[in-house]
Amino acid sequence: MFRNQYDTDVTTWSPAGRLFQVEYAMEAVKQGSACVGLRSRTHAVLAAANKAASELSSHQRKVFRVADHAGVALAGLTADGRVLSRFLRSECINHAFVYDAPLPVSRLALRLADKAQVCTQRSWKRPYGVGLLVAGLDESGAHLYYNCPSGNYFEYQAFAIGSRSQAAKTFLERKFKGYDDYTPDQLIRDALSAIKETLQGEKLTSSNCTLAIVGRKDDGTVEPFEMIDAKRVQEIIDSMEAAEETPVAAAEPSSTQEEDKGTDAAPMDI
């Protein structure tokens, strides 16, 4: 996309029928650090790659709990994301006050999309520069939506946004068909693997990713949206790495195997 004479404000169409300011806003999403979302029939998982402005600062917060039954992960201008999270929380609370029930996720995503659309049709506004992965649970199961600065939104089985998200999407494209029947643990592992793809060689640790899950157990009890704590995330990462190393160890019976505290896959007997 090059600069042209139709991109000065959002209320100007280009001759090809494009709104360049909206497209530029979507570019801002691609600059943010990666986020990944996946869902099964009963659970939805969000994962985000943390990025710190410098070694001295804390990580940018990218995953927000919106209600007991829903949360978002965002990529792009995090200030815009913070404001939108506040809006989503407000919508959920208002609905719960009137109806004493959680706001269904599709309706939440629609309200967010309508809000984003307003900014694409006012000369005194600019589009929000943040893409949100909205994950939640309602009567009809677990859902994952992607809300775009353009005001569009789609439901996904799995999706990734942000920088280097294509690597994560390629990973997810291979595996998403089975996700409906995945257990929560399997979803979490795939989310972490997808985030790992976006790190491009950098080591995945609990300090450079955030993980959150929401879902409903088989007996009907709801597991509310919550961030998984760093210690547990590290345990899962360690056990994933151990599981990767195991087939290599089996091929060489004389090689030494590191004992990992979080391993649940036992090394193969030779």
Add this chain to the structure above:
Amino acid sequence: MWNLFFSLVLSASYGSTLRYKSVERIKAVGKHSLIGASGEFSDFQEILRYLDELTLSDHMWDDGNSLGPKEVHSYLTRVMYNRRNKFDPLWNSLVLGGVKKGPKGEEKYLGMVNMIGTHFEENHIATGFGNHLAIPILRAEWCEDMTFEEAVKLVEKCLLVLLYRDRSSINKFQIAKITTEGATIYPPYSLKTHWGFAAFENPSKGAVGSW
């Protein structure tokens, strides 16, 4: 399999005159609920319009979610309480009941909300004189696992007491039932009454003399 029961008299008053004798005061709301009302009938009609809008937009979503009785009750409570705070109440006592399949199985719900916004959930609800005459009977004789026929008998017992003792009732009733399969509102019918008491024979017998 849960049944929920409503019964009422088919009348609407004009002040203290029982003017309209074929008025249905129970309606189905969405797929899972029933609403019954006493009080100002025109306000009930207005409430039904609000509920129509609500259930229509809910239905149009077509997203696998639907309004259950708890949600409708909560919504009505907000409406009633808000109107009361504006000193412009909807002059009704509403009974809201229903059955909805939840993740933990069938969930039944019965609650009421009145013109000042008082609301609660209970296994048996009554409005007006029903609170004084019917509730004591229901408290004594209701139990968790009654059959449909037992419930009808119990409700008819209450209706009969009300018919005899509440001067503003008529012998024309209607029963409605709601289950997970849907709502059934039965046609109106009457109960058998007995007026053959000695004191009612020759009523002018003791009327001799001055006022």
